Amino acid sequence: MATILDIALVQSEIFWHNPENNRRHFASLIDGIDKKVDLIVLPETFTTGFTMTPSEIDPSEGNRTLTWMKEVAREKRAAIAGSIPFFEGGKYTNRLLFVEPDGKSHHYDKRHTFTLAGEHRSYARGESKVLIEYCGFRICPMICYDLRFPVWTRNTEDYDLLFFVANWPKPRIDAWDTLLKARAIENMAYCIGVNRVGTDDNGYEYVGHSACYDPLGHRVAFSDRDEVLYVKLDKSRIKEVRDQLRFLDDRDEFILQ
Template sequence: MPMPKLTIAIAQMAIAFGQPADNRAKVKKFVAQAAKQRADIVVFPELWDTGYDLTRFDEIADSEGTTAQQLLAQLAQQYHIYILGGSVAVSHDGHFYNTTYVFDDQGQLLSTYRKVHLFGLMHEDQYLQAGNQMSHFTVKTVPATNVICYDIRFPEWLRKLSAAGSELIFVPAEWPEQRTQQWLQLLAARAIENQSFVIGVNRVGDDPDNHFAGHSVVYDPLGNVLSELGDTEALKTVTIDLDQITSVRGEIPVFADRRPDLY
């Protein structure tokens, strides 16, 4: 039986630094736009609510993620669209976590993922706690996972997620402009080695320390670019043909050929 096609909306946001209310208003507009374009799922960047305003997390982080969850659930239910909520700054038991929430098109929470690898160059390790759980969920009937930004530099982590059955890998990010080429190359490599569609959604704009150049991108399981945005705020949809996963994995069965006894 043929697998479905999925239409994915990439929401490449310019994030207002440390202004959650402004960013939530923008998320509402993007979800409405994605639904109007008949997207099955809309995907947002990393820390879309606060940006990297880490020193003010005690003031602006979302307590238990309640506000973000209520907003995303309501929008998913209202517009009958899956939402991969990028990530938000969540406070829990006196600690802060960089957290992704995924909702289905009925507003039900499918997955909660806390960023596993903290990026010292942007001081995450000084303010955030690392997660230690995998993310697995389905979009329509398609098994999927997500990681966050710096996680893509750890292929062993994405291999573990993919070996558990994922066929879509979502990567919300705040990836600075000076490393844009690495962003694209790492995402392409993760798509090829895991024979999966990879959807990388980066932000644009500036914070006090960084410029972000977007280049949100969708790769097919062979590492070909299906869609890539530039360096300005935009929402774009792309439809992917999931039959390609069966074809690619059947031709080169890398998961069956693995040697977990050695590694």
């Protein structure tokens, strides 16, 4: 029997600095998902927008959102993932939360903070990759700017799915499209990107381009509209490609400093 992962990619506008409204907004979009899915993916900083002043948000909002995600995951019987500003240990991180239907949670803190916007001054960077075993898939979650760094995202762990949540603006959207495809090809894995749409309070415009690429880099899903995009991943496709084209056997060995 084939191992299948059905995913809903939620591409939407985000209310600036308003976690309560955003939770209510995304709850409404998720309620509208009328088919069985295993995983729901939301954009980067989906409760606030891509803010460089996370201290203006109540520090308790991170745990409020985690509680909300657990409720959604339980009710929809699907995992849910997305990143938020998270305050812990006296510092903020841009933290991706991945919550399973049984309440089990995982987190990944963004490694590459976006220095062009000053993210490194507002958020501590993460130090570790995270691998999540879920529904028969090995999943590697990443956040936005990580997409530009192929050494960090290199498939040394034989993961099946690499996904990125993002607030990736319109002026550099060609890079987003190109790098998502490249990460799929070089890692011989499914690669998914979930972006936002609309304009934030800093005047940056976002045009979506949430997409999924298969292990050969073929685009199997794409959207530039405010919508929920559905993708179906077949693990047998990964095995087929890797058995036929054994490129990962020739991976370079390296140690990250």
